[in-house]
Amino acid sequence: MSLVVGLDVGTQSVKLVAYDAATRRVVSTHGHPLELIAGDDGSREQKAQWWIDAIRACFAKLDANSRSRVTAIGVSGQQHGFVPLDAAGNVLAPAKLWCDTSTQAECDEIMDAAGGAARCVALAGNPILAGYTASKLPWTRKHRPEVYARLATILLPHDYVNFWLTGERWMEYGDASGTGWLDVRTRQWSPELLAATDADRKLIDCLPPLVEADASFPIAPAIADELGLPRSVRISAGGGDNMMAAIGTGNVEPGVLSMSLGTSGTLFAYADHPVVDDAAGWAAFCSSTGGWLPLICTMNCTIATESVAKAFGFGTRDGDAMMVGTSPGAGGLVMLPFLNGERTPDLPHARGSLHGMDLNNLTRGNIYRAAMEGATYALRNGYDALLAAGLRFDAIRLTGGGSHSAAWRQMVADVFELPVEVPLQAEGAAFGAALQALWAHERAHGRDADLAAMAREHVLIAPGLSVRPDGKNVAAYQASYRQFLRHLDGAKSFYASHPAGTA
Template sequence: MNLVVGIDVGTQSVKLVAYDMESRCVVAAHGQSIELIAGDDGSREQIASWWIDAVRTCFAKLPRQLRAEIVAIGVSGQQHGFVPLDADGNVLAPVKLWCDTSTQNECDEIMAAAGGADRCVALGGNPILAGYTASKLPWTRKHRPEAYAKLATILLPHDYVNFWLTGERWMECGDASGTGWLDVRTRQWSADMLAATDAHRDLLACLPPLVAADASFVISDSIAEELGLSPGVRVSAGGGDNMMAAIGTGNVRSGVLSISLGTSGTLFAHADHAVVDDEARWAAFCSSTGGWLPLICTMNCTLATEMVASAFGFSARDGDTVMAGTLPGAGGLVMLPFLNGERTPDLPHARGSLHGMDLGNVTRANIYRAAMEGATYALRSGYDALLATGLRFDAIRLTGGGSHSAAWRQMIADVFNLPVEVPLQAEGAALGAALQAAWANDHARGGHADIAALASEHVVIATGLSTRPDPANVDAYRQHYQVFLRHLDVARSLYAHSPVTGAA
């Protein structure tokens, strides 16, 4: 009985990985796509029941005998989503997601009430950025007053799946640090940030208790029976997808840099102390293992390459073939891939743009490459801020859908001038959730397993996918990156104000 399951509730799909701790192999992996509700005002929402339906579907794909052998479950989820529940546990409204930029005015209002962005950093470690959970609450008060009036509990996406599995409501510090309300230094809710968000009610009463990273709860009897699981299966604390991907890529020691190339792009590292930046150049998050996770998030990564592929009538899976023969610099094209607005850099009102077009370089191959380069440069701009603190790295662990692209793996190695390693299990967040589940289950039974040792033992590098920087490309990208930064400076000025209200 060594089978653990990791569930990753993403923006585009729910994924399930069943992992055998004894044989150290994934015995089953399934996924189910989910829809996204997108509005012209920048809103991005989903219905919470869609996640549950997708989880049910993934479990149903597992053979019954396999389901009976599961001992623990861990849940990873997209960060920052606002799941409002009434006193009976019913979801009151569609879930506003991490990529929702319609609440920028509420971000500004919260920060003003707290005393400015610098004061927010002093109180909690982070300013309130578009997409963070905090701004979604006053938006709900204004636009969905019926839901606000009945609000009893605030959960994040992975918390809600845990609630469905166990009937228990809790949060852990990794995902909670993405709300904007947690003081990441003390791992406690900031009363001042809660008051700045809503002076009309006691928000602390709406937040479930914070639990330790190795906490776990027993699955409810009714859900165990419905899913065909044994009674007594334990559900671990779980965490945000980036926190779980840190475990699933083995990023539980200093010197390793993880990059996830998904719908959004993320770049994060392990720290044994709170890494807070007064200028808020990165997100000062906690990890889901008891440490900290300084993180850079861009809101447009594979989203950009998939958009270009769709516009030209091919699949992003064929992108490497399409761009074969192109060179660093995309023939002079530069793309700012800010299709969803952007978080790093902090330009929520920005839009995508393509520069440097001439009569010879406007080809689908160059444009696709420009999208890939633009997404990579945006991550590199955040990485520069981490380097400025004195942090140093000796390798990159790459995960997410973009890691399947040999061209993108090489580009990351060249742009960052670091060797790239790819874990054999591409679904880093789901595997990380499974390993956290094994860790928590061991502790619940009186064991003393170490999460770093577990990750070292079970995260296997796919040696055939490892990539080293090409010195010629490193030099070429260094020049092209500077061109990207000059265009970015212009975009900062162009999108410094809301196109609708003109408010800063």
């Protein structure tokens, strides 16, 4: 009769999933929206108290009987955010988030001090990118010196929620690898990158202990009482949202590729060894399961289809119908969907473009298809890099808003030439956090639980949504994808010589 709870602290909302492992059933799902503080300089911040208030609201929606049955909680959190605490555990300033781009200059300063981007990859597996936690420290030193002077502990968003739940401060390797300071090969902090961030301060003293993925801690009695939970509840190590989504989609052993078709697109895969690219073609993260999680992120996915639909006066729910009568290759149209700049490949100043227009193919159905194909080809380009690194996959687990489109599911299967499955649980990160909590709870009680076996048992596939590649479409997409790559090469050349996109 026990339940495990997964919490996902995202940018737009906090979500709670209560899961009954015995019946393999999600018994309750609740959410609460979050505000965002946005600045003209690219800053994006939230108050950590908002996360706590939202968690309280979610538990208040969970009925008392369900709360009394909770045995373990796992927390998923948006990656890279910076929560500064003083020695007493008080939050000193709003948390700068993953989507905060105001610290680009500080990224460059850290990498220059470390010896360049390539040297950063050699030291830790990743360059210091805008959004990563590292650059937020020198920004704070410059713009909030009183905060920096009182800084005692650096926490990530999910770490802070764990601290509130338990009174303990820790980090786990998956989320820690998104700071920019963790050497993903050795799972140790890089002294060189910490010194490059601040040569005058011993930042390692501000970092909490690193714990293993199956670690767990008792909930603080006062918090248990406040939330109406048993005092025996244990809090698992938790992790970043991508790491938890990997668990929630069953991506905890080799062979599975998870793909999220959201505003941005992501690809990530489990590896049993560090997978680092010298050219930084992907994020070389650790997983929150004891392995590694190479991850590729494109900045333009459903944002491309949504923009086209808005321009032509229809909604994306009608997108599949709009494509009726079109065929793979969009009649020769090719879109580079870089409406928001691009991270993979690294073209931050790029803009979107539409190629191959003629008097016959310029229809809204073809343009919408070209946007969907372009977003899919951009992810395929990242996938090719993972194949070149020696990774191999048997299937794709598809999540995100785009996974609701039957046409997009089939397109992914045809472009990647892999079967596509859609997990039954839509809240992948929260569900993954619940499964990690279940795993950690079992281990804490002396049972030799295997997470991969648990994922195979509990991650169910939605009936009727699985698709396989259609042979007659594969060749057409291959030809169109080659056209996409040729136009991409042109864009790389253009934006290298015209970084602002001007002639």
